Amino acid sequence: MITDIESATPALCRLQLGSELRQLRLEAGLTSTQVVRKLLWSPSKLTRLETGENATVETSDIMALCQIFEVDAETAEELKGYAAVTKTKRDWWQSKKYRPVITPSFKAFLGLEATASALYDYESEFVPGLLQTESYVRVIYQRAHQGLSDAEIDRMVDVRMTRQAVLHRTDSPLKFTAIINESVLHRQVGGPDVMRAQLAHIIEAASAPNVRVQVIPFKAGAHPGMNGAFMILQFRDRVTLKPIAYFENLADGWVTRREGDVEMYEDAFSDLQALAPGPQESLSMIEKAMKEH
Incomplete structure (x- = not known):
């Protein structure tokens, strides 16, 4: 968990977000295949999210995953905060x-x-x-x-x-x-x-x-x-x-x-x-x- 999301770099937010999403999926007892079938996503889309490879992350994607994983409101807001940083900031190599x-x-x-x-x-x-x-x-x-x-x-x-x-x-x-x-x-x-x-x-x-x-x-x-x-x-x-x-x-x-x-x-x-x-x-x-x- 990042204690100060507003000052965090996009790279850190992507990596933390991906790691937490993967953990939530495992805790929900779902495989990657089950998740992408529910959301009609390509397998690579979920993989990129879980490994932090996307340059930006859509808040709507996070909301959809939180719904499937039955995430509590506080955790969902935190994850959406990570996604927001990737949309509003850029790492120097971008x-x-x-x-x-x-x-x-x-x-x-x-x-x-x-x-x-x-x-x-x-x-x-x-x-x-x-x-x-x-x-x-x-x-x-x-x-x-x-x-x-x-x-x-x-x-x-x-x-x-x-x-x-x-x-x-x-x-x-x-x-x-x-x-x-x-x-x-x-x-x-x-x-x-x-x-x-x-x-x-x-x-x-x-x-x-x-x-x-x-x-x-x-x-x-x-x-x-x-x-x-x-x-x-x-x-x-x-x-x-x-x-x-x-x-x-x-x-x-x-x-x-x-x-x-x-x-x-x-x-x-x-x-x-x-x-x-x-x-x-x-x-x-x-x-x-x-x-x-």
């Missing part, structure tokens, strides 16, 4: 400026990231997005998306830089824990000057109380992150908003909400934290790599 360079799946991730209370990120190939400098991410996008115009690259870089605001929120900044493969420190993305500035930025960012950085050294040998990078997002209300794992590749990104899968990645991250040196020793590794560039 603007026309960013729309052309944000895929639907990444848009969904941005909503999750903006509402998460904690994010655990293992990266094997590059610096975590929330810790990247503008010069570093620009080189990555230029190499990974050859053929895009300078204006499109500028927008993609701007999206990455804007995302980092979650680390500096005045109201409950995101708790960010990053584990980086040692190879990331030595790979020259953009040349020595760009890398020195990037590594210095990581050290500076890690001085904040809500940011923790560790490095998996080569000498650790085989480890649970060798199948690729992943993120785990956690939310304040872990009853209705359970942790989610996120993955991405060159073409797209996707999430998994299955409890067994998420627990597997949570265990893998815990194992990586145990294998990696502590924050101070890890920062010393970063300082040493910075001098070597």
